[in-house]
Amino acid sequence: MKVNARSLMVLPVVALVLASAAAAPARSASAPLADGWKPRPAQWHDTVTRKDLAIRMSDGKILRGDLTLPATADGKAVKQKLPVLVTITPYNKRLPIGTNSGALLGTNVPADYFVDRGYAELWVDARGTGSSEGRWSAFGERENKDAGEVVTWAHRQPWSNGKVGMQGGSYLGIEQLFAAEQQPPGLKAIFPTVPSADPYRDVTAAGGELDAGFLPQWFMLVSAAGAIPPAFSLTDPRSALTMAVDHLAGGVGGTLPEVLSGVLGGDVAYDGPYWAERKPITRIDKVKVPTFIIGGEYDIFQRGEPLLFEGIQRNGTPVKFIDGPWNHLQAGSGRGKEFGAAGYGSLAELELRWFDHWIMGQDTGLDQIAPVTYYEQGTGRWVRTQKWIASDLSAKTFKLSGSSTAAVRPGGLTTGTTTPGRSTLQPLPVSGLCTRSTDQWTGGLASAVLNDLPCWTDNRLNDATGLTFDSAPATKTLRLQGPIDAHLYVSTSTGDGMLSLAVEDVAPDGGVHRITGGWESISQRALDKKRSRYLDGKMIQPWHPFLKSTRKDLTPGTIAPVDVEIFPTGAAIRPGHRLRLAVEGFDVPHLAPLPDGGLKTLGPMTIYTGGDHPSSVTMPVRE
Structure with a gap:
């Protein structure tokens, strides 16, 4: 096989996709759970997707999103206004790792699971990634502002009933927290899986030493995903050129220097101003929407997930937290072998239960889910408590x-x-x-x-x-x-x-x-x-x-x-x-x-x- 520069960039993506395929499949969403709740069946069985919708930000830059709606048998989108589930990804929404079809770094929810049940789904490329304009600077102030503006945009569209939820894992989960902190209109609930509270302490520099295991492969993944030409290159070449120039400028003048600063012991290697704007935990008191957090005891964000739960709980905001025996891939995709053993069903069922309650207004028995559910290593039992550090400790x-x-x-x-x-x-x-x-x-x-x-x-x-x-x-x-x-x-x-x-x-x-x-x-x-x-x-x-x-x-x-x-x-x-x-x-x-x-x-x-x-x-x- 002939190997060129582009194929080398794609190798990390291929490896991660193969790793995802090797994981155990999630349980199908059909059986009633132990507490008697049963996920409702699909209402529709066809969908239609509108690709690369232009979402203009307050600074004039255009982000691009793919909107999927339920469709009638003739392939036309249903006419009623629907609640919207938003996901913001840096991994290019065109790739399997950036969609909801068994996504590695999104969710292990079956394709169109929520759309078939009456939700619209909007997947948006983060600024400077995928098909979106602008310079990528992971969780920088401008990107965080984008998250709130995307939700506001979805809230106001003619196909939306004004109610918005957010979903996704890892980077996609962190974006939810930054959006929720801005309290945009219409945001009713979020479901972040494996999110970070403090990226510096959680993963970048544990104990003051630089991470050399996860971050290099992650940076290569985002870079490889961004090298794929956008779907609108032929229909809107001017926008495609603007996007390409922005991506190049972002790599040369933004993200790459940030990475090098950390590697060479510059300011990014220490917990200073650069990291201050990238910590959801510092503004967690502003999260006022119901939040469900999935964590992993072997996850890269193991440290921060309980802190996020505790911060939201202190606000008096409805919040749940499940912490299982999972690494990042397993927890983020819902493919951990013990996921169903927690007693709440598959990840798809759990998300449906959460969104149907807070967005659809249905009684899904959420009071049967403890605020904290964690896996006890050594015995294999699941422990349910009211707080992370409970009074009996x-x-x-x-x-x-x-x-x-x-x-x-x-x-x-x-x-x-x-x-x-x-x-x-x-x-x-x-x-x-x-x-x-x-x-x-x-x-x-x-x-x-x-x-x-x-x-x-x-x-x-x-x-x-x-x-x-x-x-x-x-x-x-x-x-x-x-x-x-x-x-x-x-x-x-x-x-x-x-x-x-x-x-x-x-x-x-x-x-x-x-x-x-x-x-x-x-x-x-x-x-x-x-x-x-x-x-x-x-x-x-x-x-x-x-x-x-x-x-x-x-x-x-x-x-x-x-x-x-x-x-x-x-x-x-x-x-x-x-x-x-x-x-x-x-x-x-x-x-x-x-x-x-x-x-x-x-x-x-x-x-x-x-x-x-x-x-x-x-x-x-x-x-």
Whole structure:
């Protein structure tokens, strides 16, 4: 096969589509659910699509949208005005990954599922992507304003009854939050799957180290999708030329410099003004429309999804949250193997139930769906609560004890008396290479392509590359749920280093299940205690500024505490199992150090325990 530049750009798209095809299909939407609710049948069985409608923004730029309407048997659109479901995508609405036909980065809803049930669907290319004019700058101020203006446009069209909902996953889910924050007229409900609260902390620079797993493939995906000529090139060549010039200018003068700034350690590598306008969480109090969030315990936005739910719930706005054992592809498409096991049906059924209630005004029994439903790793049961950090949770601290030697012996993890110790951590650039972390931070692509590797579910080989600290076998079930803080006393020979932590479940047979992880650059250890989170007076979620001005090397040989934010989850350590904290100095291919600190990450670090250096792990537990 002859390979040229264009085919190379399309390869990431092809790989992702193949990964999507390999996922298990969703359950058909027909059977009544456990609570008795049954999705209504289709009203129509034909559709008609109007392609590349011009949607003019307030600055004069034209975005393009495809509108699908139910049709009569003669192929003509029905005449009545309909509620509209809007989706804004950067992945080109012409591609399978940017439509509703089993979309990889949209939804796993059957084609025309909602249109057949009386909704109009409008898929719009985000500014500077697909067929839309303008310069692409992901979640920049102008793009966020576009989201609200698109909803307003849909609200006012002659084929619309004025009621609008929004749907879609990942980028498409984040767009919903930015639209809702603007409170556009007609917006009645949103259904974001796997959205981000704070893209910097959630994915771009976990712990102050740059993501090297997901973001490169994502950037290539958007770039490849944007290289496809628009459908209106022959009918409106002037607009097509304007769009092409805008896309080129956006790449050369906008997105590409932004990416390079992060890679080269510029302003984008730190949590400054660039990221301030790209965080839905900072304006979440303005979201006043009913919101249903789907998250994943192995998702790239694992950290932020509960925060979004909590922020909307504080507003007094109707909100639901399901957090399952899914990576980004599985959760975003509704193809996770446990999706139906949550008890609410397929993703299509759940969305229909949500929109039919808030947009159609039907009683779909939403009070039967708990505000929070999460999968408990270790037992496989689904837990239903009223809040993410519920009143029956308390903070529990496990103290690190004694010394650990890589691949030889673990240290201790105890709630009792500790033994002073010191453990040498030699960073190995292969740590993390074949783990659930790799799968998580490639968006689920790794396991979709190489799904038989045992290292996706057993972390014992990776643990041998670092230090481990184990509890005694549990005598009763320990249930943990929420964010976790690891407070470690550390010294380094180089002034910097990266702590990659995993909270794990060690089975009696030695198998190791990685529950969740956290990361922290030693030079970015500065802590904002006022913005950190506490339970029972104990820190459970540290907050680091991650500014260029707060970055400071640790004097070699000096011992200092470093708080590591371990991402939130839900799990149970059953009787006979051990709780483990694993510590490595790399997480490959997930994270890469900033250029000016790269060699410093290769130097050995020392972890101190007990006595004057009470290293510990604190987590919310249900006892």
